[in-house]
Amino acid sequence: MSPAVKKEPRGYVKVDIEECKGCGLCVDACPPKCLFLAAELSAYGVHPATYTGTGCTACGICFYTCPEPGAITVYRFETPARAAATPAREEDSSYAAAL
Numbered sequence: 001m002s003p004a005v006k007k008e009p010r011g012y013v014k015v016d017i018e019e020c021k022g023c024g025l026c027v028d029a030c031p032p033k034c035l036f037l038a039a040e041l042s043a044y045g046v047h048p049a050t051y052t053g054t055g056c057t058a059c060g061i062c063f064y065t066c067p068e069p070g071a072i073t074v075y076r077f078e079t080p081a082r083a084a085a086t087p088a089r090e091e092d093s094s095y096a097a098a099l
Contacts (some may be wrong), residue, residue, distance in 0.1 A: 011076040013051040015023025019071035022046030026062035026072060035062060 013035065015078065026049050027035045034055035037047040049062075049072070058076040066072045 006034060009054060009056055009077070012053075012056045013062060014073045014075065015049045016071050016073075017042045017048040017049060019068050020046070020048035021068055021071075022048055022069065024049070025065045025067065029060060029061045029065040030059050031061065 015035075017038075020040070021044070022037060024037055027037055032055045034052045036052065037048050038050040039047065042048045056074075058074055060074050063072045063074050
């Protein structure tokens with residue numbers, strides 16, 4: 001069995017414990033397993049989902065599996081700007097022009 005692939009965190013999750021009904025669908029669906037059901041009960045008497053604080057890849061699967069609108073919000077870190085494409089070398093362009 002191969003070890004689990006560790007991905008760089010690309011975001012984080014906020015769970016509104018007033019909206020979460022503790023169904024656990026997001027916990028089961030989370031690929032990096034960065035959500036869990038809290039040991040404490042919410043005001044509704046359920047164990048709300050909680051973010052571990054690390055490991056979120058910002059895939060959004062938890063958001064899409066949650067049946068409660070507004071219970072989960074996924075935030076994605078800003079990605080660094082990609083470098084501009086490097087211009088072709090002169091000898092490469094002359095070769096392409098010759099064809």
